[in-house]
Amino acid sequence: MKIKFILSFVLCGICMFIFYKASHYYAEPKPRSPYSLSSSSDTINIAYIGDSWAFLHKDHDCIISKKLEDTLKQPVKVYSFGICGLTSREIYENIFDNNELKQFFQKRNYRYCYISAGINDTYKKMSLSYYEKSMDYIIQFLLNNHIHPIIQEIPDYDIQKAYSRQHPARKILRKMSMLITGTTIDCKQQYRNALDNLIQKKGYTNKISIIRYKSWNNNYIQDLNTIYKEDGMHLNHKGYAVLDSVIAEDIVQKYNSN
Numbered sequence: 001m002k003i004k005f006i007l008s009f010v011l012c013g014i015c016m017f018i019f020y021k022a023s024h025y026y027a028e029p030k031p032r033s034p035y036s037l038s039s040s041s042d043t044i045n046i047a048y049i050g051d052s053w054a055f056l057h058k059d060h061d062c063i064i065s066k067k068l069e070d071t072l073k074q075p076v077k078v079y080s081f082g083i084c085g086l087t088s089r090e091i092y093e094n095i096f097d098n099n100e101l102k103q104f105f106q107k108r109n110y111r112y113c114y115i116s117a118g119i120n121d122t123y124k125k126m127s128l129s130y131y132e133k134s135m136d137y138i139i140q141f142l143l144n145n146h147i148h149p150i151i152q153e154i155p156d157y158d159i160q161k162a163y164s165r166q167h168p169a170r171k172i173l174r175k176m177s178m179l180i181t182g183t184t185i186d187c188k189q190q191y192r193n194a195l196d197n198l199i200q201k202k203g204y205t206n207k208i209s210i211i212r213y214k215s216w217n218n219n220y221i222q223d224l225n226t227i228y229k230e231d232g233m234h235l236n237h238k239g240y241a242v243l244d245s246v247i248a249e250d251i252v253q254k255y256n257s258n
Contacts (some may be wrong), residue, residue, distance in 0.1 A: 054082025
């Protein structure tokens with residue numbers, strides 16, 4: 001009886017610890033007080049922030065900068081700062097807690113900011129409200145500092161393949177997450193709908209830009225071998241050229257309309 005009691009006590013403790021960790025991990029973000037950024041620059045500075053898609057864009061900063069300079073006839077600089085694996089909440093919190101990212105914003109007067117966020121939310125099966133609130137707070141931070149947000153809609157990637165490659169224990173965790181958050185294995189469209197809901201609810205339609213995935217990646221199966229890396233989840237050189245052309249077009253349109 002004593003051994004059973006001890007085992008039950010230990011098991012109870014483990015369950016409580018897992019519940020505590022899960023509650024913190026899946027918790028929605030809390031709003032932070034915004035900090036002010038520099039407001040004077042002759043150069044059109046553009047930031048790319050977010051997850052691995054922003055991180056891997058570093059090698060393409062000069063290319064889109066030159067393209068925009070030739071079109072706008074103004075000096076343009078693109079700076080990328082991404083951290084692989086971050087969820088939308090972690091991207092928002094890093095704006096305040098990551099000193100390197102904070103200085104990234106404070107050093108330059110950015111006019112536009114491309115945000116790649118939510119891909120890891122779909123991969124890890126976070127809740128739709130987790131994503132919605134995180135994006136809302138990121139948008140608010142940028143608008144407060146007069147930076148035009150350019151939000152990437154959840155792109156197509158082989159989410160089924162990404163799930164199948166996970167360790168069995170991770171698959172069980174993802175299944176549990178899906179039950180809790182009401183998401184499916186291929187939940188990309190659910191997140192796209194959540195973003196649209198946020199834009200409509202908060203009246204962001206004329207304040208931000210959305211890069212719709214179909215505007216540059218209309219057929220994932222056909223495009224897979226041309227614009228994606230072998231993992232089917234990240235863009236190759238041509239993929240960034242295609243995506244950047246759509247982003248550049250949006251920036252030119254917004255710049256000329258001001």
